[in-house]
Amino acid sequence: MNGTEAKTVGVVGLGLIGGSFARAYRAAGARVLAYDVDEETFEAASIETVAGQLDDASLADCDLIVLAAYPDACLAWLEEHAPALGAASTNEGAGPLVIDTAGVKASVCSRAFALAKQWGFTFLGTHPMAGTEHSGFAHARRDLFIGAPMVLVPPELSDPDRLTLLDRALTLLAPVGFGSFSVCDPATHDELIAFTSQLAHVVSNAYVKSPTARKHHGFSAGSYKDLTRVAHLNPSMWSELMCENAEHLTREIDGLIDALAAYRDALEASDREQLRMLLAEGDRIKRSLDDAAQGDATNAEG
Numbered sequence: 626m627n628g629t630e631a632k633t634v635g636v637v638g639l640g641l642i643g644g645s646f647a648r649a650y651r652a653a654g655a656r657v658l659a660y661d662v663d664e665e666t667f668e669a670a671s672i673e674t675v676a677g678q679l680d681d682a683s684l685a686d687c688d689l690i691v692l693a694a695y696p697d698a699c700l701a702w703l704e705e706h707a708p709a710l711g712a713a714s715t716n717e718g719a720g721p722l723v724i725d726t727a728g729v730k731a732s733v734c735s736r737a738f739a740l741a742k743q744w745g746f747t748f749l750g751t752h753p754m755a756g757t758e759h760s761g762f763a764h765a766r767r768d769l770f771i772g773a774p775m776v777l778v779p780p781e782l783s784d785p786d787r788l789t790l791l792d793r794a795l796t797l798l799a800p801v802g803f804g805s806f807s808v809c810d811p812a813t814h815d816e817l818i819a820f821t822s823q824l825a826h827v828v829s830n831a832y833v834k835s836p837t838a839r840k841h842h843g844f845s846a847g848s849y850k851d852l853t854r855v856a857h858l859n860p861s862m863w864s865e866l867m868c869e870n871a872e873h874l875t876r877e878i879d880g881l882i883d884a885l886a887a888y889r890d891a892l893e894a895s896d897r898e899q900l901r902m903l904l905a906e907g908d909r910i911k912r913s914l915d916d917a918a919q920g921d922a923t924n925a926e927g
Contacts (some may be wrong), residue, residue, distance in 0.1 A: 629801060631653075631655050633659070633688055634655050634689045634690070634691065635644070635721070636659040636675075636690075637658075637690070637693060637699070638661060639659055639759060640700065642769075644762040648767035649802070651673075658686070662677060664858045689724070690710075690724070695862055700733060700737065707741075707743070710723065718749060720747065723747065725750060727752070728752060728818060728866045733750060735811070738781075741780070750777070750778030750779070750814075751775060751776065755774075770803055771801075772802065772804035774804060775798065778808075797846060801851055818870070819870055819877050820877050824854055832852055833856045
């Protein structure tokens with residue numbers, strides 16, 4: 626089926642992200658088919674969200690297929706079902722658009738683009754920039770993505786074909802409610818996400834390992850809450866994502882270690898002026914970043 630709207634959507638993986646996609650499309654009136662390795666999760670989703678199983682026989686019914694499992698599991702599913710996706714795409718129209726939601730793109734897209742080219746289906750890398758510290762279908766929300774940024778990572782195409790693909794994706798994703806879209810290549814995505822997401826999780830997770838964390842109650846407020854929110858995470862998922870992006874993430878960690886060493890050295894030397902300069906520099910950079918972001922928002926509104 627290949628109308629302009631997503632009438633039938635397939636979802637692979639019914640965790641927080643996949644479950645939220647499923648609930649968003651179901652709330653928008655779409656028929657949702659799904660696959661999850663956990664039968665209890667699938668049964669729970671079938672109560673009010675999922676209409677049936679996503680399998681080779683039902684792939685051709687889908688306008689959009691969302692791969693929302695871990696990166697390796699997404700690729701394994703795609704490898705197994707690539708022939709059926711190719712067959713579905715030889716029917717009338719373009720067949721289903723397949724997207725993934727993994728937090729790394731280079732390793733996923735390189736293989737997925739190759740499979741799509743080999744078997745003749747359409748694949749677009751995506752990364753919805755939304756989530757919570759909780760995981761699992763029980764925490765999935767139909768409004769999770771409303772107003773959130775969405776990153777699109779297309780394959781190498783001619784300009785007209787690339788524009789057609791992106792337009793199709795924007796139309797199919799419209800019911801979910803994303804607030805903005807960015808387009809980049811896989812390497813750029815992974816470089817930036819190492820800083821904006823993965824490093825933040827490493828820092829937060831390491832911060833709570835201080836022995837002082839066990840006796841902070843009554844002495845903490847907003848700063849502690851802000852810094853520790855993402856220390857609570859899914860270790861299996863994040864370890865896979867971080868290892869897939871190790872080159873970029875280790876570079877960010879090295880940079881942070883160097884920056885922290887400068888603060889430590891100033892403190893050990895009781896060099897108040899050096900410490901003041903370091904703090905002022907960080908404050909200046911943050912204000913500059915905030916001003917630039919505000920300017921971008923104003924330009925977008927205009």
